[in-house]
Amino acid sequence: MSSDAKHKPKIAVFKFASCDGCQLSLLDAEEHLLAVAGAVDIAYFPEASRRMLKGPYDIGLVEGSVTTHHDAQRIQQARRQCRTLVTIGACATAGGIQALRNWNDVNEFVSYVYSNPDYIQTLKQSTPIAEHVPVDFELRGCPINKYQLVEFIAATLAGRKPNIPTYSVCLECKRRAAICVAVARGLACLGPVTQAGCGAICPAYGRGCYGCFGPMENPNAKALARRFAELGNDREQILRAFRNFNAWSWQFRAATEEREQQ
Amino acid sequence: MSVRASDAPKGAVTIRVDCLARVEGEGGLQVKLRGDRVQELKLRIFEPPRLFEGFLRGRHFTEVPDITARICGICPIAYQMSSIHALERALGVEIDPMTRLLRRIFYCGEWIESHALHVYMLHAPDFLGCQDVIEMAAAHKQAVNDALRLKKIGNDLVTLIGGREIHPVSAAVGGFYKVPARRQLEGMREALLWALEASLNTVRLVAGFHFPDFEQDYEFVSLSHPDEYPFNEGRLVSNRGIDIDVMEYEDCFAERHVRHSTSLHSAVRARGSFLVGPLARFNLNYEKLTPLARQAAADAGLAPPCRNQFKSIVVRAVELVFACEEALRLIDAYEPPVTPMAPVEVRAATGQAVTEAPRGSLYHRYRIDDDGIVVDARIIAPTSQNLRRIEDDLWSFIPKIASKSVDEMTWQCEQAIRNYDPCISCSCHFLKLHLERAPE
Numbered sequence: 216m217s218s219d220a221k222h223k224p225k226i227a228v229f230k231f232a233s234c235d236g237c238q239l240s241l242l243d244a245e246e247h248l249l250a251v252a253g254a255v256d257i258a259y260f261p262e263a264s265r266r267m268l269k270g271p272y273d274i275g276l277v278e279g280s281v282t283t284h285h286d287a288q289r290i291q292q293a294r295r296q297c298r299t300l301v302t303i304g305a306c307a308t309a310g311g312i313q314a315l316r317n318w319n320d321v322n323e324f325v326s327y328v329y330s331n332p333d334y335i336q337t338l339k340q341s342t343p344i345a346e347h348v349p350v351d352f353e354l355r356g357c358p359i360n361k362y363q364l365v366e367f368i369a370a371t372l373a374g375r376k377p378n379i380p381t382y383s384v385c386l387e388c389k390r391r392a393a394i395c396v397a398v399a400r401g402l403a404c405l406g407p408v409t410q411a412g413c414g415a416i417c418p419a420y421g422r423g424c425y426g427c428f429g430p431m432e433n434p435n436a437k438a439l440a441r442r443f444a445e446l447g448n449d450r451e452q453i454l455r456a457f458r459n460f461n462a463w464s465w466q467f468r469a470a471t472e473e474r475e476q477q
Numbered sequence: 478m479s480v481r482a483s484d485a486p487k488g489a490v491t492i493r494v495d496c497l498a499r500v501e502g503e504g505g506l507q508v509k510l511r512g513d514r515v516q517e518l519k520l521r522i523f524e525p526p527r528l529f530e531g532f533l534r535g536r537h538f539t540e541v542p543d544i545t546a547r548i549c550g551i552c553p554i555a556y557q558m559s560s561i562h563a564l565e566r567a568l569g570v571e572i573d574p575m576t577r578l579l580r581r582i583f584y585c586g587e588w589i590e591s592h593a594l595h596v597y598m599l600h601a602p603d604f605l606g607c608q609d610v611i612e613m614a615a616a617h618k619q620a621v622n623d624a625l626r627l628k629k630i631g632n633d634l635v636t637l638i639g640g641r642e643i644h645p646v647s648a649a650v651g652g653f654y655k656v657p658a659r660r661q662l663e664g665m666r667e668a669l670l671w672a673l674e675a676s677l678n679t680v681r682l683v684a685g686f687h688f689p690d691f692e693q694d695y696e697f698v699s700l701s702h703p704d705e706y707p708f709n710e711g712r713l714v715s716n717r718g719i720d721i722d723v724m725e726y727e728d729c730f731a732e733r734h735v736r737h738s739t740s741l742h743s744a745v746r747a748r749g750s751f752l753v754g755p756l757a758r759f760n761l762n763y764e765k766l767t768p769l770a771r772q773a774a775a776d777a778g779l780a781p782p783c784r785n786q787f788k789s790i791v792v793r794a795v796e797l798v799f800a801c802e803e804a805l806r807l808i809d810a811y812e813p814p815v816t817p818m819a820p821v822e823v824r825a826a827t828g829q830a831v832t833e834a835p836r837g838s839l840y841h842r843y844r845i846d847d848d849g850i851v852v853d854a855r856i857i858a859p860t861s862q863n864l865r866r867i868e869d870d871l872w873s874f875i876p877k878i879a880s881k882s883v884d885e886m887t888w889q890c891e892q893a894i895r896n897y898d899p900c901i902s903c904s905c906h907f908l909k910l911h912l913e914r915a916p917e
Contacts, residue, residue, distance in 0.1 A: 232525040235900075236550020236643040242598060243632060243642060245625040252611045263598065264609030265891070282525045312547050315532035324531030329741070330734040337526055358550060358643040416640040420647050420655040425543060427644070455537065460547065 224273035224372060227259035229293045231279025231286050232313055232341060237304035237354075238262055238278050240361040247365045254372060270296030274371060276364075277350075280306040280313060280341045287338070287347060294348035299371065303364065305357035307344045309429050310463035312357075314341040317463055343463065352377070357427035357460040360412045380411045381432040384424050388415035396423055403443045403456050408434035408466075429461035436470035450474060506871070506890060507737070513879035520868050520894070522738035533854040538564050538823075538845050539650060545841070545856065546644045549900055551594065554587040554635065555834030557648045558709055559841040559856075564650045567828025567843060570821050573814035576652040577709075578807050582662070583638045583648070584708040584832075585804035589631025589672065590642065591835035592755075592793045592800070595898045596679060597624035600790050603892040604686040620682060623675050627797070630672045634665055634804065651819040662808045669805050676797035677773055683790045684777035689889070691874055692784040695866070696745060697757035700833050706765040706799055707758060709832045714761055715751065716782070723831045726840050732857065733865075743862040750865040753837030754897065755792040756783060770799040786870060786896040793898075823849040834859050836898040860899045867897055 228238050242248060242263060251257075258268035275297030281287050294300055302308045310317070316324055317340045325332045344350055354363055363379055370377035380386075384406035388395065396418050397404040404423035406415065410431040417424045430436065436457065443453045453474055457467045509517040529548055536544060545560045546553035558580065565572065597620070598610040607613040614621040632642035637657055639645020647653045698719065702711035713729075714720045721729055730751075732741040745751050763771070763781040774780070774795045779788065827844040837859030844853035874893050878886050 232527055234547050234550040234553075236547075236553070239550045239594075239643060242594065243628075245629040245632075248625060249611075249614060249621075252614075257611065260609075264611070265602075265888075266608040266612075279525075282527070285523075286525060311527075312529075312532070312544060313527040316528060319532070321528070324528040325526070327534075328526065328528055328530050330732075331736070334734065334736045335526055337528075341527075357547065358641075413641070417646050420640050422646065422654045452537075455540065459540070459544070 223254065223256040225256045225258040225268065225271075226274045226276065226368070227270065227272040227293075227297065228257075228262070228276045229259075229278065229289075230262070231277065231290070231307065231344075232282040233279030233304065233306045233311065235262060235278070236358040237307075237356070238276070240303075240359050240364055241276075244361045244365050247361075251365065251368060255368065272297050273299065274368070275300045276303050277301065277307045277344050278303050280310045280343060281347055282313060282338050282341045283336060284338065285336075290344060290347045299351045300344075300348065301352045301354060301367065302344045302350050303354045304359050305355065305427060305429060305460040306341075308353045308355055308464075309461040310341045310343045312460050312462075314463035315458060316341055318458075341463070354379070355410050355428040356412055360414075363412060382411055383407055383431045383434070384409045384411050384413065384415050384418075384428070387411045387413070388418045391415050391419055393419040396421065397442075397446075401446050403446060403448055403452070405439070405456065408436045408439050425459055426457070426467070427460045429464050430466035434466050436466050437473055440470045440474055450477075506894065508871070508875060508890070510875065510879060513876040515872050515875050518868055518871055518875070519737040520864060520871070522740040522864070524740065530854045530856060533843075533851050536851050538568075538843070538849045538851060541843065541851065542648055542650065543644075543646070548856070548858070550643050551900055552587060552591055552834045552836065553644050554583055554639070554648070555832055555839050556856075557645070558584065558832045559830050559834075559839045560843070561648060561650050562709060562830035562832060563828040563841040563843050564845070565828070566830055567826035567845060568650070568821055568824065569826075570651055570819050572652055572819050573816050575812055575814035576656075576817065576819070578811055579638065579653065579656060579814065580648075581705075581708055582804055582807045582811070583635065583645075585800040585807070586631050586634030586638065588796060588800040588835050589804075590628050590635060591631070591898075592797050593624055593628035593631060593679075595835070596683065596790055596793050596797070597621065597628075599898070600793075600892075600895050601683065601686075603888070603895060604683070604790070623678070627672050627675045627679070630665075630668045631800075633668065637661060637665065649818065651821045652814065652817045654818070656813050656817045658813060659811055662811055666805065666808060669801050669808070673798065673801040673805070676794065676801050677769075679797055680773045680777050680791065680794040683794050684779075686790070688785060688787045689874075689877070690785075691787060691870075691877070691893075693786065693870060693873060695756070695784060695786075696748065696751040697760050697782075698745075698751045698753050698862075699757040699761050699838060700831055701761055702765070704765070706762050706803070707833050713831055713838070715745075716761065717745075717748070719745070723829050723840070726829060726831065726857075727842070727855070730857075730862070732861065738864065740864060741857075741861050742865045743857060744865055750869045751862065752786070752866045753859050753862045754789065755796055755835075755837075756786060756789045757837065758833060759783065759792045759795065766795070766799050767802045769802060770795050773798050787893070789896050789898075823847070827853075836860065836900055837862060858900065860897070863897050863899065867894055867899070870896075
C-alpha cells in the first residue's frame with residue numbers, strides 16, 4: 216500500500232468462503248493500522264486496496280474455507296507464494312459454519328437456495344485450509360481477536376514466537392471474575408473445551424460459550440458432551456452445541472460423531 | 478487490480494478486471510462495447526455460495542441470530558436484528574420499550590462503524606485518485622486519523638452493548654442476554670460528541686469531491702416509520718407507490734437466479750430494478766432526519782430527491798451525523814429495561830422482518846415448528862436487491878465514459894459499483910471487470 220516498500224516484509228490477504236469479518240479485523244485495529252502499514256508492505260489486500268502486487272509474500276493471511284474446485288487450486292497457488300502462511304479465523308482453520316453442509320446433501324442445499332442449481336458449482340464439503348496445504352500458524356476465532364493478529368505480525372517481524380494462549384476459555388473467565396454459567400446456572404457452556412482468545416465474552420454476558428475459537432489443546436470434548444447430557448440436554452441439543460462455527464474441527468467432530476452412534 | 482487490455486484491430490478493446498477491490502467479497506464485471514454502445518454487461522459474482530438458508534433448517538430459533546451474523550462481518554448487527562425481529566413477530570413477542578431503544582443505539586453503532594469504513598477507507602480513495610486509504614493517509618493524514626477514530630467510536634458503542642465489534646454476542650430473540658448500565662452508556666457521550674463534530678467535518682470534506690453528472694430515474698425503496706428515521710421498524714415504501722407491510726415483501730419483489738452470479742437478482746415484480754440504501758432512505762425519510770443533519774445536507778447542496786448515486790457518499794456522511802445525534806439522544810433517554818429478556822412462548826409460526834442495514838434493506842423470513850426448530854428460511858441481502866440496479870447504472874454510465882482510456886474506464890466503473898457499498902459476502906450468501914470493445 217505504501218510506496219516506500221523496498222525492505223519491508225510483504226503481506227498478502229487471501230479470501231476464500233467467509234464473511235470478511237476476520238480480514239476486517241485488520242482495518243478494525245484502528246489505533247494500530249497505520250503503525251502496521253508503516254512496518255510492513257500490505258502488498259495484496261483486495262478488500263482495502265486496488266493496488267495488487269505480485270508475490271512472493273513474506274506473510275500470507277488466509278481467510279475462509281475451501282468450497283469450490285477453483286478455490287482448491289487457488290490455495291495451492293497462495294501457498295507457493297507465501298513464506299509463512301497463516302489461517303485467520305474459524306472458516307480457514309476449521310471449515311466455518313458453512314461446513315454444516317458436510318453432514319448433509321449439498322445438492323439439496325443448493326436446490327433449496329437457488330432456482331437454477333445447475334448454475335452453481337460447489338464442493339460437497341467445506342474444508343479447512345490445512346486439509347489442502349501445510350499451514351504455519353492458526354489464528355482462531357469467529358471472528359479472530361484483532362490484538363492476536365497484531366501480536367502475530369509484531370512477533371513475526373521480531374523473529375519471536377507469538378504469544379497466543381492455547382488454554383481454555385475457563386481461564387479467561389476466571390481472570391475476568393465472571394460467574395461460571397455452567398456451575399451456577401447449569402447452562403451448556405463450551406468454555407472448558409474452547410481455546411481462549413475472546414476474553415470469555417459469552418459467560419460475562421450471561422450465556423454459555425458457543426465455541427467460536429474452536430477446540431483448545433487436548434480438549435476432552437466427549438466428557439463435556441456427557442456433562443451436557445447430565446444437565447438435561449437431549450442428543451439433538453448436544454449435537455447442535457458442538458456443530459456450529461468449528462463443527463468440522465476433528466476434536467468436536469469426534470465428540471458429535473460418537474454421540475450420533477449411540 | 479489486474480487489468481488485461483488487448484487492442485484488437487479496428488478499435489476493439491477487451492478489458493478484464495479479475496478482482497474488484499475495496500468491496501467486501503468477490504466479484505467482477507464483464508462488458509462488451511461497440512463504439513460507445515454497451516452490447517453485453519454482466520456483473521459476475523463468484524463469491525462461493527455458503528448456503529445459509531440450507532443449514533439454518535434444523536437449528537433452534539434461539540441460535541439463528543448468532544448464525545446469521547456470520548453472513549457478514551461488516552454488518553452483523555443488521556443480520557441479527559432482521560432475524561430477531563422476524564422471529565419475534567412469528568412468536569408474538571412483546572419487547573420492553575427500553576430494549577427497543579437499546580437496539581436503536583446498537584444499530585447507530587453499526588451505522589457509524591460501517592459508514593466510516595465505507596466513506597473513508599473504501600470510497601473516498603476513488604474521489605481522491607488514491608489506490609487505498611494508506612496512500613490517502615500520506616496527503617490527508619488528519620482526515621484518515623479522524624476517520625479511524627470515528628470508526629472506532631462506532632465499534633466501541635457496539636462492543637459496549639454486544640461484547641465485541643464483529644459478531645457481538647448479546648442480542649437475542651426477546652431482548653439482550655445482558656444490558657449495559659446507564660452510566661456505561663453515558664461514558665460514551667464525550668466520544669459521541671466528538672464523533673458528531675467529525676461527522677459534520679466528513680460531510681464538508683466529501684461535499685467538495687467531484688461528482689460525475691449522472692442522474693438516473695431510480696425507484697427508491699426503504700423502510701419508513703411515522704416518527705423515526707428508519708432502523709428496525711416501519712412499512713416498506715417507494716417513490717413509485719409501494720407502501721406495504723413487510724409480510725407482503727415476497728408478493729411485491731421477486732428474486733431471479735442468473736447464470737453469472739452466485740447472488741440472486743431482485744426486482745419489483747411489476748416493474749424491474751430498484752435501489753435500497755442511504756440514497757433511498759434519505760429521499761424517502763428526509764423529514765425524519767434531525768434538524769442538524771438536514772442542515773448539514775443543505776450546506777452540502779443535497780436536497781431530496783437526489784438521483785445521483787455518486788453522491789451516496791455525501792448521504793452516508795449525513796447519516797453519520799444522524800447516527801451520532803440519535804445515539805446521544807437515545808443515551809439520554811435510556812434506563813436499563815425492566816425485562817431485558819422478554820418471555821418467549823414457542824409455537825409453530827412464520828415471521829418476516831426488514832431492517833435497514835447500513836447498505837440497505839435486509840429481508841428475513843423464518844418458519845419454525847412446535848419445538849422452535851427452523852423449517853424454512855429466506856434471507857434477501859441489500860446487495861442482492863441492488864445488483865440489477867448496479868447493472869442498469871453501468872448500462873447507462875459506460876457510454877458516457879467510453880471515450881476515456883481503458884484504465885480510466887475501469888476505475889470509474891469500479892467507482893460506480895462502489896457507490897452501492899456492495900457487500901458481496903452478504904449477497905451470496907463480489908467483482909472482476911471484463912470489458913470488451915467490439916469492432917464498430
